[in-house]
Amino acid sequence: MTEGFVKAASVSDIAENENKAFKLGDVDVLICNTKEGFFAVQNECTHQLTELEGGRVRGCFIFCPLHGQRFNLKDGTPIGQLTDKPIKTYPVKIDGDDILVCPEPAGAPTGAGPG
Ligand code: FES
Numbered sequence: 445m446t447e448g449f450v451k452a453a454s455v456s457d458i459a460e461n462e463n464k465a466f467k468l469g470d471v472d473v474l475i476c477n478t479k480e481g482f483f484a485v486q487n488e489c490t491h492q493l494t495e496l497e498g499g500r501v502r503g504c505f506i507f508c509p510l511h512g513q514r515f516n517l518k519d520g521t522p523i524g525q526l527t528d529k530p531i532k533t534y535p536v537k538i539d540g541d542d543i544l545v546c547p548e549p550a551g552a553p554t555g556a557g558p559g
Contacts, residue, residue: 449537449544452484456541463506465497471547473534476517480504481557483517484536484545490522490529504555518555 452466453475463476465487474487474496480503489496489508496515500507504517513526520530535546536556543556 446537446539446544448546448548449535450547451542452545453543454541455482455538455543457543458482461501463497463499463501465495466545468545468547471534473545473547474506475536475543475545476501476506478504478517478555481555482536482538482543483555484534485515485517485520486532486534488531489513489515489527490531491527496531 450468458464458477460477463474465474472487473484476483487495487497491513494510496506496508499509505514506517507514511526514523515531520533532549537544538556
């Protein structure tokens with residue numbers, strides 16, 4: 445079922461351990477390619493509200509490029525001293541070469557394997 449999902453990018457757009465931001469309507473979504481599949485999160489660090497795009501992706505974590513706060517891409521949980529506020533996560537599906545994202549925040553851990 446892909447109801448509510450929109451195409452955000454192509455699988456080939458984002459190399460492993462890289463990330464890229466996309467605007468889905470009013471929502472600024474950061475798609476991260478990890479060893480465990482693709483994850484979509486809000487493209488905004490909850491520490492000082494700067495973009496997470498370009499941050500280092502390691503395992504299923506992203507590090508904020510500004511001060512290095514780490515967030516779990518599966519559920520948005522912050523790990524570190526700088527903020528205790530999680531980032532939003534969005535459901536992801538892979539359909540062929542398409543990365544589909546539902547721009548409604550997820551209630552449960554998200555992510556999609558390479559297919
Ligand atoms: S703005 Fe992201 S860690 Fe400070």
